[in-house]
Amino acid sequence: MSILTRRQLLAGAGALAATGLCAPATAQTARPGTLRLLVGFPPGGTADVLARALQPALQTRRGEPVIVENKPGAGGRLGVVELKNAAADGHTVMVSADPILTIYPHVFPRLAYDTAADILPLVPLASEPVGLCVGPMVPAGVRTLADFLAWCKANPKQAAYTTAAAGTTMHFVGAQLAHASGTDLLHVPHRGGAAAVQDVVGGQIASTMTSMSLALPHLASGRLRCLGVSTPGRYARLPDVPSFAEAGHKDVVAQVYYATWLKAGTPPATVAALAEQVQAVAAMPDVAALLDKLGLDRMSQPQPAFAQRVSADLKRWGPIVKATGYSADD
Template sequence: MTMQRRQFLGTSAAIAGGGLSLLATAVRAQPLFDTVKLYAGFAPGGTIDVTARRLAEKLRDVVAKSVVVENRTGAGGQIALSALKTAPADGQTLAISPMSMLGIYPHTYKKLPYAPLTDFAPVSQVVRVDFGFAVGTMVPESVRTLKDFVAWCKANTRDANFGSPAAGSVPHFVGELFGRAAAIDLKHVSYRGSQPAIMDLVGGQLAAASGPVGEFLQHLPAGKVRLLATSGPSRSRFAPNVPTFAEQGFKDIVHDEWHGIFAPAKTPPEVVERFSVAIRKALTAPDVIAALAQMGLEAKGSTPAELAAMLKHDTERWAPLIKTIGFTADA
């Protein structure tokens, strides 16, 4: 057993005996590894990528001498999680994922290359996020509300579409619910993250997009993207002038989501705990909180047990809802 390993196990035992009051002690311990890889399943520049890179900066020299973010995009986040599943359970590989890929995909895809509840070890929640629904340059500037957009779609059925960061995800579900409630044929286009969809919004190749509120914020000042609604139970503090879906008559569209960090199943519990403690510590740093807020993200950590309970709860909550409306990744 190496000196670093013995020191780490001693620190972990102290945490177990003394609770989170020893957070600072744990974080000051020597790094466990030379390099840790953190997989992100979506394109650079989006909320997942930004969150991963901010965490990597804070975890460097804490859990490892180097924490490297790898964007393993494709299949709506499934490629990154598949890579995590097959990685050695030695603590040197992590992944960041929205809840969708773990709690919703089992109900929207006929077959997944991983089992969310058994192939991964929950580490910590990292952020919570509301979703926004926006239009771009294809849609006239006179369209400023959901009601306006519905009228435009009915007059322009060929161009009535919306993009989302992944088929079968919460943003896809939100857009699908909206189309059904508004009685319009709103065709879905899947992307490898929200930013590629937003680029098509700006370029006039896509009418609308559903994605994390923060993904749209940097594009609003130029006026080429207009945020029509947000999905939370109340207005987003990051876009306070934008009414919610519920305020505009779509009372069943109230959804948010968490993003979490996971390790391969069978990763030693003491290693998972060390990572969780370090992540929770990082999420209290003012510069991290401020950087995430710029992307419309609320920094929020959790214990491994809390994240496991959240995933189980959401998996069970979404099953009947998805079955009732017949939503699939192909919708």
């Protein structure tokens, strides 16, 4: 799928909002019994597209209104604060990628929420790995991760990787790889993943640590080469590319996952009912087709097990972030 097609797909949710067919709740008043699907970003992003894919079937299944409500700002943090301040009655569900809940607590010194105390993980929807991809700055003879790391050591002025932003999963996976391999890699954050990838495709920077959904179109065209991925084993979409763990860096394992979240303290029966409803809708063929178009993999896990995973990830990212010395200034 071309980058243009992906952008059109993501922009389609914004177009739906403009028509009023699936308008954000900021322009309407939620009446009693309405389920709010909260998104901490503007219409058109991946979390927003997923929320809008769930909305119609959830509404049918529940027999009551379901609306998507966008609360953009502060890199998604305002959405989490909105969820924290909602009633713990199961009528507000946030759709978000995990770093806002698992990495941000270690990045922002004055965060307005506590993931463990304020937020209850519901169920996951989709995931994707992070990949190290190189572009035309790197010689064609560099075919493996070991080749690239050796090239970086021989060419320290070019030893750099781009990411969508500082403080992201991609940032810290790159830092982990640099530390594990003893390689000095300069992190170059951008304002968004597409811009980060484009600088590598254009030959301005050697490599990018990126979400694979952004990289796949460029890999298909040959403009990027993927040398490693953050899955524990091989990534199904790129079976010929070894994982970082296979290449000898066993601790460089990560996924970005999109999931649903509730306010802590929501009654267990409500949590169980919502988990069943969301899982059933997420398994529908049209949602599966959308995930495939976005380059995402379906992720399904029972609510208790998913909550345990989030807790483990929250703890795991702490020392990784601390080791980099990075802290956000807002």
